[in-house]
Amino acid sequence: MFEVAEVGRSLSKSEYKTLEPQLHFQLLTLQQQLRNSDRSLIVIVAGVEGAGKGTVVDKLNSWFDSRDVRTHAFWDDTDEERERPHFWRYWRILPARGTVGIMFTSWYSKPILDKVFEKIDDSDFESELQRVAELERMLVADGTLIVKLWYHLSKQEQARRLEQDSPIAQFKQSPFVGQYARLYDQFTNVSERALRLTDSGIAPWHIIEATDNHYRNITTARILVTALQQRFPEPDSSPEIPTDGPVATATLSEDSRLTVLDTLDMDRSLSDADYDARLEAAQLRLHQLAWTMQHQKKNAVIVFEGWDAAGKGGAIRRLTAAIDARLYRVIPIAAPSDEELAHHYLWRFWRHVPRAGFLTIYDRSWYGRVLVERVENLAKRDQWTRAYQEINNFEENLVSHGTTVLKFWMHISKDEQKSRFREREGNPLKRHKITEEDWRNRDRWDDYKLAVNDMVAHTSTEVAPWLLVPGNDKKYARVTVIEKVCEQLEAKLQS
Amino acid sequence: MFEVAEVGRSLSKSEYKTLEPQLHFQLLTLQQQLRNSDRSLIVIVAGVEGAGKGTVVDKLNSWFDSRDVRTHAFWDDTDEERERPHFWRYWRILPARGTVGIMFTSWYSKPILDKVFEKIDDSDFESELQRVAELERMLVADGTLIVKLWYHLSKQEQARRLEQDSPIAQFKQSPFVGQYARLYDQFTNVSERALRLTDSGIAPWHIIEATDNHYRNITTARILVTALQQRFPEPDSSPEIPTDGPVATATLSEDSRLTVLDTLDMDRSLSDADYDARLEAAQLRLHQLAWTMQHQKKNAVIVFEGWDAAGKGGAIRRLTAAIDARLYRVIPIAAPSDEELAHHYLWRFWRHVPRAGFLTIYDRSWYGRVLVERVENLAKRDQWTRAYQEINNFEENLVSHGTTVLKFWMHISKDEQKSRFREREGNPLKRHKITEEDWRNRDRWDDYKLAVNDMVAHTSTEVAPWLLVPGNDKKYARVTVIEKVCEQLEAKLQS
Structure with a gap:
């Protein structure tokens, strides 16, 4: 989930100076529409310590017309609050129709901190977040627009910031920063779970990389503009902009358009000799593991997604070559059958x-909903946005039953894809594998990249992580897949 | 909740013979529309043992064209099922678009029975039902229509049936019937909680009185017709029919139109001497209890609803007369202020x-949403249907904080109301209390009665029950209210 916010996105000062006034103006205009409507806007500002949430709140207050904006932070419970049901403190500050409420701390803060400091157990944590989800559902049904922003820093970046900050910046830090930093891993684990449980289509989370201040502020403004535009569309404009990651790429520099796929080291490769040795070793290991699974009654689901010609088929064949044919099934996912179309897409x-x-x-999978169906407009916006949570629920069903869930994205560069397409066209044995549609898909490479980034943001979870495999070198990719499968299965099996 | 299904509703054989063929025809016609649509229908048949669920399922199969209907019952988990995530068994039988699935046992059976037999604890029970709610939300978003039917018998009626049943009927009973009957109270408590947690606007529960077989079957058919008509409206018809209780009153006999209000003994009264003595005793008791609450830091919320001129004001004055003025506040609920209108109605x-x-x-309350706003079309259908769950969540918030929640419905007969209106008109001191609106409301007496019945069905819960007070005799009503308040408060206070 948070890997999409450790990509190294940034904006130059000059870009910032061009974009900020434009966005400021758009926000003011949209706020005017909000003011004249029966809707309200809640902005939730959350994330790791040191990510600059305070600066973001200052910015929001400067961008919006402040007459109709209130900022709220919840400190320790007051007497007044303690003596009433927990949610009373939120109800009393809900923004009125036409106005904006910025929540510097929110209904997420307490459950997350209580869980990090082990004041509550898993099931209390989960039911508190269910109550939060109910509250948000109720408010959205009533016309409230809820924008949830999560600001992320990598562990290294957080440590660097806390050391290097100027005296004035340190002055502004909360005294708990040091303590939170030591608990970075617990904090991100708990937060990931909180986000997953409350990441609904009607009130999705946006994960924002907060390392570069310019990028962080501009992305914040863009997400708000997009969310408000969707609610108050101008005639003749249909801003179809992704929910996460680089928003509205058009006017941005290369650096700010990076996605999680750009973090992969595409030069990874293996010599023939290394390949042979490691492939054999890994296949032997997997052969044994599959039988152990059978004896221990464990099961696993392995998903392959990736670009056309990225080597999914080759990797699957190397994988299944190692497993007794009675122990696995490969399910190729193409266009759905009539019967399948007549059911929910997860059926x-x-x-x-x-x-x-x-x-x-699964050779391609349920992720088609948020990849091809999204990019090709085969699913409506509300269908694919709510699919993230439906998919997470589905996988959580599997995992809580004890099933191992592994998801591979096979990644190749755009150039590598082109040369593979050309090779296929020239090879009579492979020509059937390449169609006009493959070339068409290729034209929408950047849209797919954003869809992949969003997919990882919303569905790469601790319990069912995405494994992104650099695939320009087929040998490296194939061996990596089998070794990863072995690793994950070994972790689940009793030795 | 279940008190609405212990009212004594029945239908004569001749009525049944007239109505059944009509409903049968309507169901067939509507099924044809379903078949040509991209929607599916799931009918969940649930309820207490002995209520005739099997007969209902037989009826459903005879009313619908059986080619597109499948009936499912889940017995003990099969090997196949046990080895996969729990919900797999439901996914495999979900009806395809255009078809009907009848679930004789359903995703409700296991959590309810597991809780009754104490195989799972409260928090497991709650999270299992949250998963059920998620599944239903997902299916409804995908176009499935879910009709959830709960068949209820009183404890006495269940016992009577199990004894009297003919040999052939006993032959059809499950061997567990006797065991379940002994656990009647646990079963209804657990079931009430399950229904409350999953009674959403998009998939509401219908509680059906099952004592009279004719009434049970006809009501089942009517609920299905109404649900399908709402989904497939005919041009120029807008069937606005309540979700629960007597459905479509027009053509039914008196007996079948009874509501929970008809179960009250309206002849209850007190002599002047009894009134004076009991009032004084109860007020003294309440005076002391209010101070004890203050010392023990307990709080309470008391709601008054009722017909115009039913005596809410008088009851409240007798109540507050007993309490130190620093310890209570009366909140009269009239038309909302501008500021209130600008927020969610619960704000x-x-x-x-x-x-x-x-x-x-509260002199009138949040129940306005499902009473006057519903009857006068001030709230849209989806607003007031989802309000039941929103209200239950609100009250559960209060109760789980430790607040005592009491809800009084002050009931008078229609004749008594008329004479009180007349009296007010003739009395210069009271004339201001009566307006044209009161007479208009009176014209919609039967609609309000159904709304009250639905309200009790959906929101009279173990934690926050409705107390229905016969109010034709003011003295009886006033004393009863204070005594009930004392009882409930005493139960919550340490002596």
Whole structure:
């Protein structure tokens, strides 16, 4: 989830100086529309310590017309608050129709901190967040627009900031910063879970990389503009902009358009000799593991997604070559059958969930909903935005039953794809694998990149992580896949 | 909740013979529309043992064209099922678009039985039902229509049926019936909680009185017709029919139109001497209890609803006369202020939630949403149908904080109201209390009665029950209110 915010996005000072006034003006204009409507706006500002949440709140107050904006922070419970139900403190500050409420701390702060400091257990944590989700659902049904912003720093970056900050910056830090920094891993684990439980289509989370201040501020403004524009569309404009990651790429520099895929080291490769040795070792290991799974009645689901010609098929063949044919099934996902179309889109995947002791490999998967169906407009916006949570629920069902869930994204560069397409066209044995559609998909490379970034942001979870595999070198990719599968299965099996 | 299904509704055989063929035809016609649509229908048949669920399922199969109907029952988990995530068994049988799935046992059966037999604890029970709610939300978003039917019998009626049943009926009973009957109270408590947690606007529960077989079957058919008509409206018809209780009163006999209000004994009264003595005793008791609440830092919320001229004001004055003026506040709810209108409708009630040690009395309340706003079309159908769950969540917030929640419905007969109106008109001191609007409301008496019945069905919960007070005799009503308040407060206070 947070890996999408450790990509190294940045904006130059000059870009910032061009963009900020434009966005400021757009926000003021949109606020005017909000003011004349029966809707209200809640902005939730959350994230790791040191990410500059305070600066963001200052910015928001300077961008909006402050007459109709209130900023709220919740400190320790007051007497007044303690003597009433917990949610009373939020109800009393809900913004009126036409106005904006900025929540510097929010209904997320207490459950997350209570869990990090182990004041509450898993099930209390989960039911508190369910109550939060209910509250948000109720407010959205009533016309409130809720924009939830999560500011992320990598562990290294947070440590660097806390050391290097100027005396004046340190002065502004909360005295707990040091303590929170020591608990970085717990904090991000708990936060990831909180975000996952409350990341709904009607009130999605936006994860913002906060390392570069310019990028952080501009992205904040862009997300708000997009959210307000969707609610107050201008005639003749249909801003179809992704929910996360680089928003509205058009006018931005290369640096700010990076996605999580750009963090992969595409030069990874293996010599023939290394390949042979490591492939054999990994396949032997996997062969044994599959039988152990069978004996221990464990099962696994392995998902392959990736660019056309990224090597999914080759990787799957190397994988299955190592496993007794009775122990696995490969489910190729193409266009749905009539019967499948007649059901909920997850139905065709539920059908093939493996029994205890078996392994199901999906060659493409339910992620089609948020990839091809999104990019090609086969699913409506509300369908694919709510799909993230539906998918997370589905995978959590599997995982809580004890199923291992692995998801591989096979990544190649755009140039590498082109040369593979050309090679396929020239090879009579492979020509059937390449169609006009592949070339068309290629034209929408940047849209797919954003969709992949959003997918990782919303569905790469601790329990079912995405494994992004650099695939320009087929040998490296194939060996990596099998080794990763072995690693993950070993972790789940009793030795 | 279940008190609405212990009213004694029935239908004569001749009525049944007239109505059944009509409803049968309507269902077939509507099924045809379903078949040509991209929607599916799930009917969940649930309720207490002995209520005739099996007969209902047989009926459903005879009314619908059976080619597109499948009935499902889940027995003990099969091997196949046990080896996969719990929800797999439901996914595999979800009806395809255009078809009907009848669930004789459903995703509700296991959590309810597991809780009754104490195989799971409260928090497991709650999270399982949250998962059920998520599943239903997902299916409804995908176009599925879910109709949830709960068949209820009183404890006495269940016992009577199990004894008297003919040999052939006993033959059809499950061998667990006797066991379940002994656990009647646990079963209804747990079921009430399950229904409350999953009674959403998008998939509401319908509680059906199952004592009279004719009434049970016809009501089942009517609810299905109404639900399908709302989804497939005919041009020029807008069937605005309540979600619960007697459906479509027009063509039904008196007996079948009874509501929970008809169960009250309206002849209750007190002599002057009894009134004086009991009033004084109760007021003394309440005076002391209010101070004890203050010392023990407990609080309470008391809601008064009722017909115009039913005596709310008089009851409240007798109540507050007993309490030190520093310890309570009366909040009269009239038309909302501008500021209140600018917020979610629950906001104006959250504002006045009492601090520890205090008591808030609401003279009319949040129930306006499902009473006057519903009947007068001030709230849209989706607004008031989802309000039941929003209200239950609100009250659960209060109760889980330790607040005592009491809700009084002051009931008078229609004749009694008329004579009180006349009296007010003739009395210069009271004339201001009666307006044209009161007479207009009176014209919609039957609509209000159904709204009250639905309100009790959806919001009379174990934690915050409705107390229905027969109010034709003011003395009886006033004393009863104070005595009930004392009883409930005493139960919450340490002596």
